[in-house]
Amino acid sequence: MTPFNQLLSLDFPLAPGRWADVFFDGEAFEMEDERLWTDASYKIFCSPRSLPDPAEIHAGTRIDQTLTLTIQGPRITAPAEIPQPASVRLAFPTTSDWQPLPGLGLGAASHAQPLGMREIERLKALHLSHLRVDLQLAMPAYPAHLRRVSAEAAALGVGLEIALHISAEDAEIQLSVFRALLQNEPLPASVCRWLVYPRPEILAGGSPTEIVLRAAHKFLADATQRPLLRRARTLISSSSNARPSPVS
Secondary structure: OOOEEEOOOEEEEOOOOOOEEEEOOOOOEEEHHHHHHHOOEEEEEEOOOOEEEEOOOOOOOOOOOEEEEEEEOOOOOOOOOOOOOOOOOOOOHHHHHHOOOOOOOOHHHHHHOOOHHHHHHHHHHHOOOOEEEEEEOOOOHHHHHHHHHHHHHHOOOOOEEEEEEEEHHHHHHHHHHHHHHHOOOOOOOOOEEEEEEEOOOOOOOOOOHHHHHHHHHHHHOOOOOOOOOHHHHEEEEOOOOOOOOOOO
């Protein structure tokens, strides 16, 4: 979301007839509404996000950032009344009303280092359902990433969730190479779920989601041990606004 830029001052009420004024000077200040990120607050900062980042500041450079707070209105002499919190009563359902939690899994670590024995034992204690690996099929290093995460899923005793990020322009080429990899190197972990995503890219017409999904059915449907993308509508994400036509 674009922040409020060139912020000069901010006024907000404190009490009936009483206001606080904050004035900003010395640098260009901006304000973001953090409520889109489930944080009930506003963030004010400088320098502007439009400037190159990171910025080089030479030794001896003087930077002035000034905030001035003034209070407007009659002076309050009586102490403010602090409302007392209402009592809270917790009620827990009986065991007959309990419902099982959905399966919880983790994504593979981004540092690309294999899990140690201590880490594996601690993760086993979480009783996970799966370990997810995201494969960028346009990147030549993804086979090594797949081998490592599949071995970790097998060590944890959980299923492997494979998310394929496919270029719509080269979908069939990338998937044919991936299929050959699966045929030549069986995975040590059982695949519990397949996800197909089109890579964010400029595509001249058509729906990238439909293109990569049809290609995945063509090259992988008979190479997997379980139905591929059985619930396609709930397992597909796309950066395109184009609405794909139904695919069985």
